[in-house]
Amino acid sequence: MARRKRRGGGTGPLLLVLAALVLAVGAWYWLRQRPVVAPQGAPTAQPSTAVSAERVDARNEGRAITLVGAVRVVHPARDAEIGVGADAVVLVREVRMLQWQEHCAGTNCSYALEWSARPVDAHAFRDPKGHANATPFPFSSQRFAAGELRLGAFAVDAELAAAGAALQPHAVAVASLAPNLAATFRDCEGALCTGDPAHPASGDLRVDYRVAAAGPRTLNGIQRGNRLAAH
Secondary structure (H helix, E strand, O other): OOOOOOOOOOHHHHHHHHHHHHHHHHHHHHHHHOOOOOOOOOOOOOOOEEOOOOOOOHHHOOOEEEEEEEEEEEEOEEEOOOOEEEOOOEEEEEEEEEEEEEEEEOOEEEEEEEEEOOOOOHHHOOOOOOOOOOOOOOOOOEEEEOOEEEEOOEEEOHHHHHOOOOOEEOOOOHHHOOHHHHOOOEEEOOEEEOOOOOOOOOOOEEEEEEEEOOEEEEEEEEEEOOEEEOO
């Protein structure tokens, strides 16, 4: 007796292929509709819009904006510890002390007095006798921001205005200091020195100042009220 031919034997694989195709199309559509999320910790870049600095537009609140104009100083940067101020975006105080430095080549070491921005531990010298260094520094190197800066109608963060600006020497004189500090320092070619500037000795200080000047800027930041803040 002849066997009856089975029908539909090839429909199984075809159904599997169709199901896989439907799943692939669905996954593609889902990925297209899914919002792009930046990696955790990575800032999301915002396109910056150039706006007029003459007035604050509340519609730009929280947006990245670009301002072009002259930054002016309302409240100058000031080093209250020594009493030095500057009509600048930032004022930088650089302190160095004349200290013994050790230079060794193999077993031979030499010693010389050099200006250093950091304390040098003479106790670690191979021959510390006669090469003592005064520590700690009575003053440290610091950076002082202006109290208030304006660009048109906007207040501007000092570090934002100082970004990329070259620091320039800022000359100071003993005559501008308070009497107690004037008695401590000497004029030293635009800087402040202790001891005899012509014959400095170990432990003498030299304090130099530099500034980031105000003036024309193109600044990119975030509008926060009437302030341009850093991103």
